[in-house]
Amino acid sequence: MTYDIKGKTAIVTGSARGIGKCICSDLLKKGANVVVSDTAEDVGNETTAEFQKEFGESRVVFIRCNVTKEEDLQNLYSKAIATFGYVDIVVNNAGILNEENWKLMMEINVTGLIRSCQLALDNMSTKNKGKGGVVVNLASVAGLMAGEGSKVYHASKHAVYGYTRSQYLTQGTDNVRFNCVCPFLVDTALAQDWDNSNRTFLTSDLIEKLKAHMLKTEDIAEAVIFLIEDESNAGKAYLVTPFQKWDYYEQPSVLPF
Numbered sequence: 001m002t003y004d005i006k007g008k009t010a011i012v013t014g015s016a017r018g019i020g021k022c023i024c025s026d027l028l029k030k031g032a033n034v035v036v037s038d039t040a041e042d043v044g045n046e047t048t049a050e051f052q053k054e055f056g057e058s059r060v061v062f063i064r065c066n067v068t069k070e071e072d073l074q075n076l077y078s079k080a081i082a083t084f085g086y087v088d089i090v091v092n093n094a095g096i097l098n099e100e101n102w103k104l105m106m107e108i109n110v111t112g113l114i115r116s117c118q119l120a121l122d123n124m125s126t127k128n129k130g131k132g133g134v135v136v137n138l139a140s141v142a143g144l145m146a147g148e149g150s151k152v153y154h155a156s157k158h159a160v161y162g163y164t165r166s167q168y169l170t171q172g173t174d175n176v177r178f179n180c181v182c183p184f185l186v187d188t189a190l191a192q193d194w195d196n197s198n199r200t201f202l203t204s205d206l207i208e209k210l211k212a213h214m215l216k217t218e219d220i221a222e223a224v225i226f227l228i229e230d231e232s233n234a235g236k237a238y239l240v241t242p243f244q245k246w247d248y249y250e251q252p253s254v255l256p257f
């Protein structure tokens with residue numbers, strides 16, 4: 001079954017630039033109303049003005065939101081609903097890579113993402129008189145494998161994977177579909193800055209090898225749109241790497257029953 005994005009309303013966190021911005025652009029092309037949201041107010045407003053020029057002023061707004069702040073997240077959902085009437089689609093994209101400031105990284109990549117998912121359910125679950133909807137979380141291939149250079153980042157993305165897959169188990173009662181996307185390295189400001197020693201501790205040799213195979217933000221946006229539209233693969237983690245055809249990651253079962 002195909003979910004029709006046209007006329008729906010989407011929130012994308014951390015979408016002033018990078019992957020999130022590109023996801024907003026594709027959602028707008030598909031006919032959604034979009035809430036651009038970020039801590040970076042100036043860039044967020046610029047991005048929003050750019051989109052308003054291309055897609056019409058009434059279809060896109062900027063709402064400042066630091067996902068580590070409870071009141072910001074609540075304000076994001078309530079203002080989005082006040083502006084567009086309902087929230088149908090949430091893309092939890094905000095994330096950082098900073099091993100030195102690892103507590104902040106966990107707050108953004110994990111705690112903020114989980115809180116946003118809870119608010120999505122509060123507003124969208126049919127148990128709470130919502131109309132249902134779709135949530136796509138940005139994990140990473142780092143959520144599916146070990147990584148010596150950025151251990152906490154890998155842990156944070158494993159958490160996104162585990163949380164998303166677990167939400168799927170109650171999807172039948174909520175009518176909110178959860179998926180996560182697990183990209184390899186993508187050409188964004190943050191990925192280019194990967195070798196900054198404040199962020200990770202990878203050898204420069206490995207960084208060069210990884211950088212030689214970078215994806216484009218468009219590849220990830222396309223995968224996110226695919227997951228939103230494809231109702232048949234809810235709960236799954238979608239791998240996006242330059243090495244193989246995009247595919248679902250199948251986790252082996254550990255239970256004997």
Ligand SMILES: NC(=O)c1ccc[n+]([C@@H]2O[C@H](COP(=O)([O-])OP(=O)(O)OC[C@H]3O[C@@H](n4cnc5c(N)ncnc54)[C@H](O)[C@@H]3O)[C@@H](O)[C@H]2O)c1
Pocket residue numbers: 013014015016017018019020037038039040065066067068093094095096108138139140141182183184185186187188189190191
């Ligand atoms: N770039 C990659 O190689 C890559 C690969 C796999 C997964 N990811 C994931 O994709 C997501 C987007 O990454 P990107 O590469 O586009 O990075 P980016 O730095 O280009 O964009 C991230 C955005 O998040 C915003 N942000 C940071 N902290 C925030 C906070 N507390 N609240 C709200 N917004 C905040 C930033 O201002 C920025 O606009 C992240 O979750 C990242 O982990 C990235």
Ligand SMILES: CCCCC[C@H](O)CC\C=C/C=C/C=C/[C@@H](O)[C@@H](O)CCCC(=O)O
Pocket residue numbers: 095096097139140141142145146147148149150183184185186190191206210
């Ligand atoms: C916000 C920017 C985020 C950039 C990081 C991305 O999420 C992309 C991560 C992509 C690849 C990471 C590879 C890491 C590899 C090494 O640590 C390597 O040695 C791992 C080897 C272990 C294994 O193969 O399981």
